[in-house]
Every structure is written in C-alpha cells, then in structure tokens.
Amino acid sequence: MQDEAGTPREPYDAYCDWLKGNDAALLRRKAKEADAFFRRTGITFNVYSQAEADERLIPFDQIPRIISAREWARLSKGIEQRVRALNAFLHDIYHDQEIIKAGRLPKSLIADNEALLPQMMGMSPPGGVYTHIVGVDLVRTGKDEFYVLEDNARTPSGVSYMLENRETMLHMYPELFSKIPVAPVSEYPLDLRRSLEKCAPAACTDRPVIAVLTPGLHNSAYYEHAFLAEQMGAELVEGHDLRVVDGRVAMRTTQGYKTIDVLYRRVDDDFLDPLNFNPESVLGVPGIFDIYRAGGITIANAPGTGISDDKALYSYMPDIVEFYTGTSSILENVPTWRCSEPESLAYVLDHLDELVVKEVHGSGGYGMLVGPAASKKEIAAFRRKLEAKPGGYIAQPTLALSTVPILSRSGLAPRHVDLRPFVLVSPDGINITPGGLTRVAMKAGSLVVNSSQGGGTKDTWVLED
Numbered sequence: 001m002q003d004e005a006g007t008p009r010e011p012y013d014a015y016c017d018w019l020k021g022n023d024a025a026l027l028r029r030k031a032k033e034a035d036a037f038f039r040r041t042g043i044t045f046n047v048y049s050q051a052e053a054d055e056r057l058i059p060f061d062q063i064p065r066i067i068s069a070r071e072w073a074r075l076s077k078g079i080e081q082r083v084r085a086l087n088a089f090l091h092d093i094y095h096d097q098e099i100i101k102a103g104r105l106p107k108s109l110i111a112d113n114e115a116l117l118p119q120m121m122g123m124s125p126p127g128g129v130y131t132h133i134v135g136v137d138l139v140r141t142g143k144d145e146f147y148v149l150e151d152n153a154r155t156p157s158g159v160s161y162m163l164e165n166r167e168t169m170l171h172m173y174p175e176l177f178s179k180i181p182v183a184p185v186s187e188y189p190l191d192l193r194r195s196l197e198k199c200a201p202a203a204c205t206d207r208p209v210i211a212v213l214t215p216g217l218h219n220s221a222y223y224e225h226a227f228l229a230e231q232m233g234a235e236l237v238e239g240h241d242l243r244v245v246d247g248r249v250a251m252r253t254t255q256g257y258k259t260i261d262v263l264y265r266r267v268d269d270d271f272l273d274p275l276n277f278n279p280e281s282v283l284g285v286p287g288i289f290d291i292y293r294a295g296g297i298t299i300a301n302a303p304g305t306g307i308s309d310d311k312a313l314y315s316y317m318p319d320i321v322e323f324y325t326g327t328s329s330i331l332e333n334v335p336t337w338r339c340s341e342p343e344s345l346a347y348v349l350d351h352l353d354e355l356v357v358k359e360v361h362g363s364g365g366y367g368m369l370v371g372p373a374a375s376k377k378e379i380a381a382f383r384r385k386l387e388a389k390p391g392g393y394i395a396q397p398t399l400a401l402s403t404v405p406i407l408s409r410s411g412l413a414p415r416h417v418d419l420r421p422f423v424l425v426s427p428d429g430i431n432i433t434p435g436g437l438t439r440v441a442m443k444a445g446s447l448v449v450n451s452s453q454g455g456g457t458k459d460t461w462v463l464e465d
Contacts, residue, residue: 001063001405011068011463014180027062027407030172034060037168059456060165061406062172065417065438066461072183072434075138075146075421078331080430081321083134083423086153086308088324090130094120094304104319109312115361117269117304119276123293125302126201127427132264132300133192134423135159135437138331140402147334147399149418150314154306155266158437158457159422160224163188163231165459166435181464183434189231191424191431196262196300198426203248203296208261210234211251213242215267215283225266234264242285249288249297262298263288269303311360311394312338334399340391348395349386352379355395356447357386370447372398401447404458406440416441418449419460434462 001012008016038057067075092098093116099105110116135156137149166185170177193210200208212234214225229236241252242260250257265272271281276289291297307313313320315336321329337344339357348355352371359367369382386393403414421436438458439449449455 001066011066011071015064015066015176018176018179024411030062031407033172034062034168037171038164041164058161058451059442059454060168061440061442061456061458062169063405063407063412064169064459064461065404065419066463067435069463069465071144072462074144074330076432078146078329079136079421079423079432081325081327081330082136082148082151082317083131083425083430085317085321085324086134086151087129087131087425089320090302090305090308091124091128092324093307094123099320099323102323104323105316109310109316110307113307113310113313115304115306115310117307119289119293120302120304125199126295126298127199129199129300129425129427130302130305131308131423131425132196132199132302134425135420136423138419138421139334139399140417140419141399142402146331148317148331149334150311151308151317152420153301153308155268155301156420156422157221157224157266158420158439159188159433160227161457162422162433162435162437162460163227165437165457169459180461183462183464185433185435188422188433189228191433192228192264193232193234195424195426195431196264196298198428199298199300200261201295201298204261209259210262210264211237211260213237213239213263213265213267215271219266221266228264235260239267239281239283239285242288244285244287244291247291247294247296249285249291260297262300264300269306272299272303309361311336311358312340312391315394334396337395339386339393339395344395345386345390348393349383352383352386354398356398357382357393357395360392360394370398373446398447404438404440406442406456406458413444415444416447416449417458435460 002008038060093110100107100110131153133156135152135158137152138146139149140146162185196210197208212225212229214222214236216238226236235251237251242249245257248259250259267283270278271283273284273286273289274281275286292299315338317333318329337348339345339348348357355371357369401416404417405412406415417438417440419436419438422433424431438460440456440458441447441449442454442456
C-alpha cells in the first residue's frame with residue numbers, strides 16, 4: 001500500500017484518503033458484519049487431513065488489494081499470451097508433438113507423465129478449446145516485477161470467493177465504489193455461460209444446455225460448484241444423475257431425461273468415466289468419454305489438460321510460450337530446479353533450508369517444504385522423500401513476495417499475497433476478468449496462502465482509466 005518512504009502508492013491514493021477519515025472501530029465492526037455474512041451465506045471450504053475432515057469459514061480481510069489500470073494492462077497481455085500457448089501446447093501434445101520433434105521439450109517429460117491421457121491422442125475437442133477456464137497464479141516481487149507461480153488448467157477453483165468478496169465489499173462500503181473507479185467482476189457467471197455455449201458440440205442444434213458436474217456435497221469446493229451453477233443458470237448434477245441416452249449424455253429431471261450439451265466438470269479425469277478410466281469410480285458417468293470422442297458433448301475443461309499443470313513442465317513454459325507464439329514470454333517464470341536432473345538434485349539437497357520444494361503433481365499447499373520456515377526434523381524427513389523419488393519434485397528460491405495490509409488485532413499489518421486471475425477461453429477469443437482472487441497468508445511471515453493451509457482472501461480492485 002505504501003512505498004519505502006511511507007507514501008501511499010498511486011493506486012491506493014483515494015483509498016488511503018478514505019481510510020484516514022475512518023477509525024479502527026468502524027473497520028472492526030464491518031469485519032464482524034462480513035464474518036456474519038459469510039456464515040449466513042454458507043461460504044465455507046472443506047479441509048481434509050488424515051485425522052479429520054473440517055468445514056471452515058475462509059478468513060476474509062476487508063482491506064482491498066488494488067492494481068492500477070497500467071499494471072493490469074501489462075498483466076492481461078502476459079496472461080493471454082500464456083493461455084494461448086497452453087492451449088496450443090495441449091493440441092500439439094495430443095497430435096503431432098512438434099515441440100518434442102524440435103528438441104524444445106524432452107520426450108520423457110510427456111511420455112512418462114502420469115497426467116497424460118492416452119485416450120485423448122488424436123482427439124480435437126469442440127471448437128479446438130482444451131482450457132475453457134484457467135487460473136494463473138501470480139506473485140509480485142517488486143514495483144514492476146510479476147512472476148507466474150503456477151498454471152491451473154485442470155479444474156481451477158476460487159472464482160466464487162472472488163465474486164462473494166466483491167459482493168461483500170459493495171454491501172459494506174458502497175460509498176467507496178462511488179468514489180473509486182473499480183472495474184466490475186459481477187459479469188463473470190454470464191461470461192462463463194456465454195463462453196461455454198460457444199464451445200457446444202456439433203451435435204447441439206438449439207441453445208446449448210449446460211450442467212455443472214460436482215463430486216458431491218463433501219467435496220472441498222462444493223459451495224463453489226453450487227454457486228456457479230445457480231449464478232449462470234445451469235443445472236448442478238452428480239454422476240448418478242446422468243446416463244447415456246440415444247448416443248447423448250442426459251440428466252434426470254422431473255419430466256424425464258434431458259440432453260446435456262456442455263458439461264462443466266469439477267471431477268478429475270480418473271473419476272470421469274468408470275468404463276474408460278478408473279473402474280471403481282462412482283463419481284462419473286459410464287460411457288461419457290465415448291460420447292465425447294464422438295462429438296456428442298463438450299467437457300470443460302477437456303480431459304487430459306492436467307498435464308499442463310505439471311510443475312516439472314512449468315519450468316519449460318518460457319520455451320513453450322516462445323515455440324507457440326513466436327515471441328518471448330511477457331510474464332516471467334520463477335527460477336526452477338528439476339530434481340529429476342542429478343545436478344539440480346544435488347544443489348537442492350545441499351540447500352533445502354533455503355528453498356521451497358513442491359510435488360510435481362501437488363496442489364493446495366500440501367506435500368511441500370518451505371525450507372526457511374521448516375525445522376531440522378522436517379527438513380530431514382523431506383530429504384528422505386526427495387532422495388527416494390527425486391522426479392516427483394521441483395524446487396524454487398524463496399521469493400521476497402509483496403505484502404499488503406490486513407486488519408489484525410493490533411491494526412494494519414503486512415501479509416504476503418498472491419493473485420489468481422480467471423481466464424475464459426472460447427473459439428471467439430479470451431476473456432480475462434479484471435481482478436481475480438487475492439489469497440493472503442494470515443500468519444505473520446508465512447508464505448503459504450492456500451485456504452487449506454489457513455490462508456484467507458481479499459477483494460481485488462483493478463482501477464479503470
């Protein structure tokens with residue numbers, strides 16, 4: 001919010017003026033209002049561990065994270081470039097694999113990758129879109145320095161919290177939005193519906209019927225599944241609600257079975273179809289992949305997109321962007337050591353107390369080591385895991401992440417943040433919602449912002465020109 005001299009940074013000028021005119025008592029009263037609103041609305045996140053499953057309220061901090069129009073314009077160009085490259089990469093990997101033939105990517109990284117879906121080889125999804133919804137995690141390290149931390153192209157989550165955070169702030173501080181030109185995010189559900197409609201399969205002859213496939217009530221992001229289905233006017237379904245009828249996928253209704261054209265799935269590949277993937281799955285729909293291959297339904301995101309979330313593949317993203325766009329990557333990658341390579345592994349093992357080490361297929365902040373914050377016992381235990389399966393990990397330096405204030409018990413205090421903008425892809429183009437989900441580490445000094453690890457969220461304001 002402030003520069004080194006304590007002067008408000010330009011995007012925060014108007015907000016800081018407002019803040020000076022209001023006392024801490026107002027902010028604390030509003031914090032209780034927000035907490036009550038989230039409880040009443042049921043905005044929760046299920047946290048799983050070996051011992052328990054716990055439904056928690058995600059901490060919401062009311063001090064917004066503000067991004068200038070100039071900063072956002074640059075970020076948007078970089079995000080669009082990256083998403084275009086990811087979609088082109090997925091098409092190439094499941095067809096001619098030109099990037100491997102050109103020597104820009106090792107063949108083993110794809111051939112031995114557990115996220116590669118052999119059933120997708122030679123398959124082109126409706127409209128040529130693999131990554132219908134993408135979340136790109138960004139971190140800031142300096143005034144004009146942004147890095148991509150990771151790409152989320154499988155089943156990115158968190159957009160419901162972006163929308164509810166804004167709704168909460170509009171309710172609590174309507175006067176702020178009349179003074180400060182903040183770009184709206186409320187059109188996202190309609191934009192999502194329009195984008196999915198444009199990806200309807202050739203078998204669709206009328207306005208596309210859209211449904212959201214959820215694993216069910218006990219899934220960690222079930223609230224979001226239900227919220228998005230309601231907001232975009234789609235049906236919320238589970239696997240047992242669907243069946244194959246006359247060569248199409250149909251959902252059970254009070255009037256009988258109704259054909260679905262586009263299925264926004266929040267179920268992982270392995271559980272999508274017990275006839276083609278995991279035979280023990282009770283979450284998916286038997287035969288849905290055969291209908292998909294025959295052009296009878298669109299599945300968003302396309303099966304097999306998870307390979308682009310691979311953290312080892314992430315280290316090649318600058319090459320991937322350049323190969324498919326012909327230009328250098330606008331947004332930088334975090335320097336990354338691939339532990340599958342002997343020299344990199346040796347370096348990482350010698351510097352575990354300085355690095356962040358992540359599982360290649362990990363998510364949610366699980367299975368990672370933050371070296372500077374870990375105990376000697378934790379480092380020793382992680383060393384054994386790394387030595388046993390080096391190809392399952394990558395390592396990165398501990399970045400000096402930017403901070404923004406939160407309202408703590410003692411007043412405003414800095415906390416580390418990241419940002420997940422949400423991107424919609426259709427045959428007509430790419431739509432980036434102005435803002436995204438700012439995740440914040442609620443503990444002082446912590447770098448882990450994931451909700452499953454105790455992180456909170458903030459409203460993200462992108463200023464309009």
